Amino acid sequence: PLEKKWLYIALGMVALFLGSIFISLAVGIKPPSNVETIDPARLHLSEEFAEDNLGVHIQPDGRITVIMVAGRYGFFPRHITVPADTPITFRWASIDVLHGVHMPMTNMSTMVVPGYVAEVTTTFPKPGDYPMLCNEYCGLGHDYMWSKVTVV
């Protein structure tokens, strides 16, 4: 009888988890960093993600935007320099598969889902060199997928 009760509780939890997966698929819940849709096959035609527009941009109001492309196997541009103590808005798009962006020792982490622009705003308090690593397995070169962020 007691075992049965726990069995029902366990089955109930499985149903709850499966149910939440189906609901999230039906409603189309995405990571909050996915701010816009973009066609990965036409990324090269996008003005924002064109090769000559990648990198650090200072907006007229002083805000800083960094435009980057994630692809097997790197984040491009490979090296960027940004100021400390300043809010920086990163925008990434993937040219191929799912990648993850992670910067150890900072609070910067997000997924880069093909078909979406991922946007994260963060402030780096301490100057230094930070690696920007991929934390979603994306193929044989995954371990070598990184770039460098210099905070000055």
Ligand code: CUA
């Ligand atoms: Cu890109 Cu792992």
